[in-house]
Amino acid sequence: MSKKTPQAIRGTQDIFGADAEAFAFVVETFERVRRLYRFRRVEMPVFEKTEVFARSLGETTDVVSKEMYSFDDRGGESLTLRPEFTAGIARAFLTNGWQQYAPLKVATHGPLFRYERPQKGRYRQFHQIDAEVIGAGEPQADVELLAMADQLLRELGIHDVTLHLNTLGDGESREAWRAALIEYFRAVKDQLSEESQERLEKNPLRILDSKDPRDKPFLADAPKIDAFLSEEASAFFAAVTSGLDAAGVKWVRAESLVRGLDYYRHTAFEFIPDEGSASAAALGSQSTVLGGGRYDGLMESLGGAPTPAVGWAAGIERLAMLVGQRPEEPIEIAVIPMNEGALLKAIEVAQEFRLSGFSTEIFARGNVKKRFNRADQAGAMAAMIIGDDEIASGTLQFKNLATGEQSTVDLAGSVERAWELRLDRDAGGIDTMLGDLEGAVDALDDAN
The missing domain is CATH 3.40.50.800 (Anticodon-binding domain)
Incomplete structure (x- = not known):
């Protein structure tokens, strides 16, 4: 190879052979399972107006402030390569009149882009599968979405992962919990990590999932959401857990699992490899296999009417690592x-x-x-x-x-x-x- 031959851009990958077959197996299995649950296929633009992601993800988040690939087009308008699917799907729901199909169950997959440090299972151009239910405020939508995710993982042959589940409560519950967390962490602010000190006023829930050893001594005694749940929020979470039990989906309570942005409500979840499992060894520190939650306040941030919604996403590269290399099908x-x-x-x-x-x-x-x-x-x-x-x-x-x-x-x-x-x-x-x-x-x- 000549020294003049262009090299691949850092954080991208060329996928071939058994690795490409594993990638295709994940996508094909996802397509088959989403049909079983009657999720409709959608295709979304690879780039959107920057405001779609800035307004939905929050301008203070790392994704918006540090990781987005944004550029001005020839007309001077700021555009961004999509860093995730949900914001674009929400925009499409509002601008295309998809409200007429609500409750709308949609699924998609494709490349996403974030300028972050490349590491095992994480790239600057990466790929995700994504499923969303928009316009359904009842707990049954959460149950169906999680049952679909659980079946997908099992049909991929990934059995050593467990659903970690939490509730963030409704708007009233969340605000009361947030205020209690600010009061609690203010008392020990000088002992927290710099990142948690910065999050304290803007995003105190994110302190709960901090991995910094300076923060860990204070997490166990931090206020818990259950103390602030309204009757309605408690009933919602109980309906989700009983529905998962009825569907045969195993889960564990994860009280420290949070979503920092204000538009998240009620259910938050992640499928995480069991400790000491083969999947845990394969993924290393990048432990989450699939994650998501209910985001009932997102549509309002984009200028739409209040619209309940819940969704999840999973990295295809990570799932492909877990299913292992797959040989090409033999010819006939x-x-x-x-x-x-x-x-x-x-x-x-x-x-x-x-x-x-x-x-x-x-x-x-x-x-x-x-x-x-x-x-x-x-x-x-x-x-x-x-x-x-x-x-x-x-x-x-x-x-x-x-x-x-x-x-x-x-x-x-x-x-x-x-x-x-x-x-x-x-x-x-x-x-x-x-x-x-x-x-x-x-x-x-x-x-x-």
């Missing part, structure tokens, strides 16, 4: 031309198989033995062999690569044989699955 059909003159026929045959729904690859490089070896290594279940005799007779040599059985068939017959092979293969997989299920049922019967 290998088309092997025996000489240069058979290549055009091989292209025709390969296209016919692809149109019939089979993943297909042409192996035309190297000697014939190497072609067969590469087809076998690629995991093909059958090879279509084409030589001069096959071209003359309009036939193919169909070879079952598992058994070595080979026969002469025409193109239509070869597609039919391929379908039979696939059905036999899939039936074997189903039989194995049923056997595992019967074993699990027997184990339950023995336990009972």
Whole structure:
């Protein structure tokens, strides 16, 4: 590589091979699960007017003040590459008249941008999956959203994480709690970290999730939200927890879990790896797998009418780290031309198989033995062999690569044989699955 070759920008990544397959597996699983819960797909602009994020995230937050990629366009208007999805979706809800669809359940995924220090699982261009319920103020919306997140993680094969749950109360409860926290932390202000001293007046709830050892001695005795909850807020949280129990979603109470911005209300949550688990080891200090909360006050900050809403987001890169590297799917059909003159026929045959729904690859490089070896290594279940005799007779040599059985068939017959092979293969997989299920049922019967 020449020294003149441009390098990738720091904090970006080129994803290839097994890592790209893991990334795709996360997205494909998310798309499948969101359909089960009837979340509608939306696509959002990659950039918005800067005020969309400044007004929704708060101009004093680190994201707005330090991390946003903002620039002036040729017309002199300040634009920003999206650092998160929720603000853009809220803007779209207001400007496109999506209120008519409320309660609106939407989901999306794609790249986001933040200028922060790159580290394990965190990039300056990163990707998230995102799900939102807008216009639903009842606890059942929170339950459904969390059940969806729980099912997604399980279907990704991530079982060693637990839902950490808290309530921030309604507006009245939150303000009373906030005032009590300011009074409590003012008494020890000189002993707090510089960051917590700065947060004390503006955002005292954020002190509760401080990791600074200077702050930790004061966190245990800090006022708890439960002492300030209104009857309505207590009933809301009780309905969420009982709904999660009914849905079979395991959770633990996390009293220090907060959201600092004023428009957050009621439910706040994070899925966090269990201590000592493989997921915890894989993520290191970046422990949250998926997180979100109820943001009933956001629409008002963007100039809209009061509108309840709840949502969550998860980093695709982090989830891909947890599902592990995933090999590419093996091909099904290998088309092997025996000489240069058979290549055009091989292209025709390969296209016919692809149109019939089979993943297909042409192996035309190297000697014939190497072609067969590469087809076998690629995991093909059958090879279509084409030589001069096959071209003359309009036939193919169909070879079952598992058994070595080979026969002469025409193109239509070869597609039919391929379908039979696939059905036999899939039936074997189903039989194995049923056997595992019967074993699990027997184990339950023995336990009972």
